Amino acid sequence: MQESFDELIDSYLQNQVGISPFFLDKTLAAGLLAHANHLHQSNTMFLAGIGNKKIKDAAQSMRSDKIHWLDKSSENEFEQAFLLQVDQFIERLNETCYAGINASEFHYAVYEKGTYYKRHKDQFQDNFDRKFSLITYLNTDWKDEDGGQLQTYQDEIPQKIQPHAQTAVLFKSNETEHEVTLANRTRMSITGWLKRI
Numbered sequence: 001m002q003e004s005f006d007e008l009i010d011s012y013l014q015n016q017v018g019i020s021p022f023f024l025d026k027t028l029a030a031g032l033l034a035h036a037n038h039l040h041q042s043n044t045m046f047l048a049g050i051g052n053k054k055i056k057d058a059a060q061s062m063r064s065d066k067i068h069w070l071d072k073s074s075e076n077e078f079e080q081a082f083l084l085q086v087d088q089f090i091e092r093l094n095e096t097c098y099a100g101i102n103a104s105e106f107h108y109a110v111y112e113k114g115t116y117y118k119r120h121k122d123q124f125q126d127n128f129d130r131k132f133s134l135i136t137y138l139n140t141d142w143k144d145e146d147g148g149q150l151q152t153y154q155d156e157i158p159q160k161i162q163p164h165a166q167t168a169v170l171f172k173s174n175e176t177e178h179e180v181t182l183a184n185r186t187r188m189s190i191t192g193w194l195k196r197i
Contacts, residue, residue: 001085004168005092012170013097017152017159023168024136028085031078033138033165036108036188039068045110064115065180067107070190082106082190086134090194093132099194101131106192111148117180119153122173122193130173132194137163139187148183152176163187 004020012018024032039045045066070079083106090101111117122133135150142148142164150161150169154176161169171178173193180187 001088002092005089006096008089008168008170009093009096016154016171017161017176018168018170019161020168021164022166024082024085024166026166028078028081029136029138029165032082032190033140033188035076035078036068036110036138036190039108040066040110040186040188044068045108048107048109061118062120063117063180065109065111065117067109067191070106070108070192082136086192089134093194099131100196101194103129103195103197104134104192105195106134106190109189109191111180111183111187113183113185116182119151119177119179121175121177128174129195129197130193131196132170133173133176134168134170134192134194136166136168136190138165138189139163140165142187146183146185146187147181148185148187149181150178151181152178163189 004023008018008020008023045068048063048065048067070083072083086104093099094101123130142162148163150163152159
């Protein structure tokens with residue numbers, strides 16, 4: 001596990017966007033995918049918003065995905081395993097980069113066919129707690145024509161990342177602009193933020 005942690009951190013330090021293709025093991029990724037599918041099919045997800053309680057995108061024009069927040073009190077074993085792994089990753093990130101991360105929050109994100117998230121940064125305009133964005137993907141057999149890629153921008157140079165199962169992506173929440181391109185099939189991930197509060 002530490003090898004995948006270091007791969008994510010080292011690639012972030014080198015490229016400002018860290019990628020680890022095997023951050024999640026197969027069993028954990030499959031369990032999280034099954035739970036995300038259950039939440040989606042049971043209509044317990046809701047349309048994601050933009051901004052926080054003080055600043056909202058009333059027109060909801062930036063994004064069209066659905067989300068469900070992870071909860072440390074959840075009885076789902078895969079959620080608990082994921083959140084434990086995140087805590088272990090934070091410990092490693094703090095050890096190696098003196099990041100000072102002391103909190104996190106995560107949600108499932110489901111992009112149905114025809115949905116997207118336009119180019120943006122993850123940090124709120126009036127709250128600077130979010131330091132790093134961490135995205136993990138749950139999709140099997142993903143092809144380029146399926147769309148739904150994460151596209152990051154550095155100096156206006158785009159980098160396209162396929163949302164393959166087990167892959168994790170790390171970047172600074174206040175620096176890296178990114179978008180989710182139009183999805184042509186249902187796409188699932190867990191998206192969250194490593195925070196200093």
